[in-house]
Structure formats: C-alpha cells, structure tokens
Amino acid sequence: MTVLFQARGLRKAFGNGEHRRYAVDGVDITVAEGEALALAGESGSGKSTIGLIMARLLDHDEGEILFDGQEIGKCSARRAAQQPWRAQIQMVFQDAGGAFDPRLSISDSVALPLRRLSHSRGNALTHAVEDALDRAGLAGHLFRRKPHELSGGQLARAGIARAIALRPRLLILDEPTAALDVSVQAGILHLLNELRRDLNMAMVFVSHDLNVLRVLCSRVMVMEHGNIVEEGPVGRVFASPAHPFTTRLLAALPKWPRSEGLPHQLPGSALIIHSQ
C-alpha cells in the first residue's frame, strides 16, 4: 500500500467563548493511493468539516497534513489555490447546481479550473474539457447548456467532470448523490467506481448513507461527535460492528429494495447489498 494522504491529530473548533465546540477533535486519517475510503456518521458528527480540511478548503486549528509525503497543512486554505498540489486534491459537493456559475455553459465552467490550475489553453483545453465531460457520461449536446438546463443527475455528472478534468489523485465527495433519485444515484455510483479504477484516483466518500458507502468503498471510518469511533474493512464493520454507535447507524439503515434498480454489487466493490 502506498500512502497518498495522511492527517494526524486534526482538530477544528467553531464558535467563540463558551460556545466554542470541536467539530473535529483529534482525528487521524490515512488514504492509500487509489483506495475508496468511506467517512460515515450522522448529521453533525464532523464529516463535512473533515472533508473540507482534507481538500484544503478550510483551515484546521491543530494537526499535521501530508499529501504524497509533503506537509501541506501549514499552508492556509486561502493560499492553497496557488500551490502545485492544488489540482491533485479536488472536491465534489452535494449541490452540484449551486457550484456552477449560472451564466456560464457547462463546458466553460469545466474549463475554468483547467485554465487556472493547469494553465491549459487552445485545443488542449477543449480536448481536456470534452474528455472529462465524456468520461462523466454527459452527452455531447449538453456541453454548451447552462446549469439550469440540466437535470439533477446531469448536473451531478458535470460536477464530477469538473473535478476529474484536473486528473486529481485524491477526490473528496461530500454526499455526492444525496439529492438524487435512487435510480439516478445508482448510475452515478457506477460512474464513480469506474472513474476511480480507470484514473487510479483515491476517493473519500463523506456520507451518512451507509448503503452508498458500502457499494463503493473498501474501508470505512465511522465518526461520532468529532471523533473516529470505529475503522476497518467495510465488510467486517458492517457485518459485525464493534462500536454501539455503528450498530445504531446500521439499524437505522433503510433497505434498498431490488425493484428500485440499485446494483447489488458494483464491480470491484467490497460488499453485496442485501435486499429485503
């Protein structure tokens, strides 16, 4: 296993005075090259905060962050945009629509980070944009559309295209399919699984939805109140959780009925989804 990303002793508090609370309270995370890691936990457990810190979009208070062996945590989130490693760590958010400039076509939006971070121009830029949109499974006639002219599923694909256009080595996805219908979700999960294998990207999936996490990820970290309470292979943790909080999360899990068309197992995934 080659370590790609490592964080040790991460802490992050919000609020002032007596309202100051740690959203992340001493977390260690290691991500191997090409692996799919799940970050699970209920709402407010600190998952999104960790995702943002990992992507260097939010400053942390304490802790060390290494990417490809290089300390990147000392660089503030504001200055991260100018760093050579910026293109290699990308993030996809749940609200893909809100992440696009409504005045720009989808292809112009995908081109923006390529211009800024990889200084791509001319034919090379056009090719990179079309390749990313293609890989994300978006049909050619949609490339010039504005965000409001796309469906939720198409926008999610466009958001993924924009993130992979830079060929990141680490992609952090925060609830990437939460707003989508179950059948649309399945297509996006298939796509992400394929992209991870084809592009050898490590992915960190932040979600409260254990069903999504278990089709995509091989390892899971479970968070509660800013701490990792359990960590291990998805199959083992889901089959015999060691921590009561994980047991509760699993018990609250809605079953995915076969009729809704979700895959029972994605190629290369660790676990079969049990239907009712």
Ligand SMILES: Nc1ncnc2c1ncn2[C@@H]1O[C@H](COP(=O)(O)OP(=O)(O)OP(=O)(O)O)[C@@H](O)[C@H]1O
């Ligand atoms: N910008 C902020 N300002 C103040 N408090 C914040 C901020 N961002 C997060 N928090 C607080 O930090 C804690 C963790 O939030 P976080 O969004 O990381 O949790 P989460 O597990 O991702 O939840 P959800 O799934 O609902 O997004 C919560 O108590 C939240 O209210």
